[in-house]
Amino acid sequence: MTLALGIDPGTATTGYGLVRLMPDGELVAVSFGIISTPKEATPPARLEMLFDDLNKLLKKHKPETAAVEKLFFSKNVTTALAVGQARGVIMLCLQKAGIEPFEYTPNEVKQAVAGYGSAEKRQVQEMVRALLQLDSIPKPDDAADALAIAITHLNTKRYE
Numbered sequence: 001m002t003l004a005l006g007i008d009p010g011t012a013t014t015g016y017g018l019v020r021l022m023p024d025g026e027l028v029a030v031s032f033g034i035i036s037t038p039k040e041a042t043p044p045a046r047l048e049m050l051f052d053d054l055n056k057l058l059k060k061h062k063p064e065t066a067a068v069e070k071l072f073f074s075k076n077v078t079t080a081l082a083v084g085q086a087r088g089v090i091m092l093c094l095q096k097a098g099i100e101p102f103e104y105t106p107n108e109v110k111q112a113v114a115g116y117g118s119a120e121k122r123q124v125q126e127m128v129r130a131l132l133q134l135d136s137i138p139k140p141d142d143a144a145d146a147l148a149i150a151i152t153h154l155n156t157k158r159y160e
Helices: 043-061 077-096 106-114 121-131 141-159
Strands: 002-008 013-021 027-036 065-069 101-104
Touching: 002 043, 002 141, 013 043, 013 141, 027 043, 027 141, 043 077, 065 077, 065 141, 077 101, 101 106, 101 141, 106 121, 106 141, 121 141
Parallel strands: 002 065, 065 101
Antiparallel strands: 002 013, 013 027
16 A cells, blocks of 8 residues: 655745555545645745645655655746746655655646546546546646656655
């Protein structure tokens, strides 16, 4: 029974999703949500909050493996830099916890979860709901994305 943490990085909002792969192949959502930081906080303070909250999450759930969404080129350079900084903090947390981080692009996640690399966000969210046998699509979107990343990772490692 492997517990995987999926992370959708951001400075303002980082989504997380913990999914357990059961011996029979069933995927079970253990926990999901967001780590959010106040926009009035300074960038270094926001990164520290992300660091602290992610470390608490790692200590509480003790995932064996983790996957983070790969940064893809953004038209907004400021946003890309902020996400890059958040990814750095996330990678540091995982390293310090002894968890090797794996990375997947948004298209890899869409392909793995919805079967189509250009799937719409709603299609991916609906597949996450179905695969995890949830009553409704996980909210907010960042948490659903993180669950999709965890599912992608578990299925990728299972078939390698």
